[in-house]
């Protein structure tokens with residue numbers, strides 16, 4: 001039995017790359033373990049062109065965002081399922097100064113594609129937005145769990161629920177032998193699992209824990225709300241709200257302090273009371289020290305690659321970078337220096 005690529009992990013990263021390689025006619029096998037940390041299963045799935053307290057354009061947005069819709073829609077077509085929800089994001093202004101700043105942005109052509117409308121007055125009696133706000137477009141959310149399940153069915157026998165045991169991968173006769181399987185290349189797409197790898201454990205990962213709630217609350221507009229927290233309507237008055245960011249307590253489960261922080265921030269955004277907290281989950285983001293992904297080939301080992309480190313923004317980064325990685329794996333095209341692991345070769 002021979003395959004071209006053995007992918008480790010079926011989160012967002014392994015799924016996207018596996019799809020592209022399969023489409024290119026390559027024989028693949030994906031190994032995945034549902035009980036490991038799965039950032040993708042917890043994530044809110046938002047893609048948002050303007051983020052952070054200072055509302056700056058997402059890093060590389062102009063190259064990343066044109067790839068998002070076409071890529072996930074292609075996966076929808078292939079699987080016959082719906083998981084991409086294109087939706088505007090409404091961000092209330094916190095001050096007149098911020099309102100003025102955004103009036104300035106409205107004439108800036110680099111912002112135009114992300115700006116639906118600027119409001120200088122409150123848009124709803126249910127939102128705390130006395131200075132109005134900005135309605136962003138080219139945004140939305142991906143129902144990641146539905147997408148992963150649908151793609152799991154698409155991969156069929158190419159996907160196996162099995163832990164990859166690295167010590168059992170043996171390099172012999174110019175190929176990897178993994179439990180009798182002849183493998184051309186191994187690609188680590190296993191999020192924080194790669195921190196345990198002898199090949200990539202030295203890379204500067206910087207895991208970030210996130211806690212996230214689902215709450216029952218009235219007021220269900222047809223846009224995502226975002227200020228301090230985001231709030232996405234899932235249906236039937238259930239909203240996903242979050243998330244926190246911390247580099248501490250990584251081993252600890254859900255905490256009351258994070259839950260209260262999210263609920264306090266939600267109170268600052270929406271005037272309607274929360275009727276019930278339906279769920280409270282945690283996940284650890286596979287982030288990196290310089291907040292850029294890890295793509296590329298191991299400097300010394302033959303045919304060992306990594307496609308990882310997508311941190312808090314997997315949904316928007318992965319469509320574009322999975323194409324770059326495919327072109328590298330199949331066509332030996334170079335990887336952009338800013339995401340190439342070559343920037344850390346003195347670590348591994």
Ligand SMILES: Cc1cc2nc3c(=O)[nH]c(=O)nc-3n(C[C@H](O)[C@H](O)[C@H](O)COP(=O)(O)OP(=O)(O)OC[C@H]3O[C@@H](n4cnc5c(N)ncnc54)[C@H](O)[C@@H]3O)c2cc1C
Nearest residue numbers: 009011012013039040045046164191193210283313314315
């Ligand atoms: C609370 C929270 C909110 C988030 N919100 C957003 C958001 O709104 N938008 C956004 O873009 N991103 C968000 N993220 C980040 C997003 O989850 C990540 O960017 C993305 O999902 C990473 O995908 P991945 O495939 O690289 O990693 P993972 O999803 O972690 O997948 C890695 C997979 O590898 C498997 N694995 C590990 N080791 C092995 C092994 N030895 N053998 C076999 N399998 C193995 C694991 O089981 C797992 O399935 C959020 C994350 C969290 C925690």
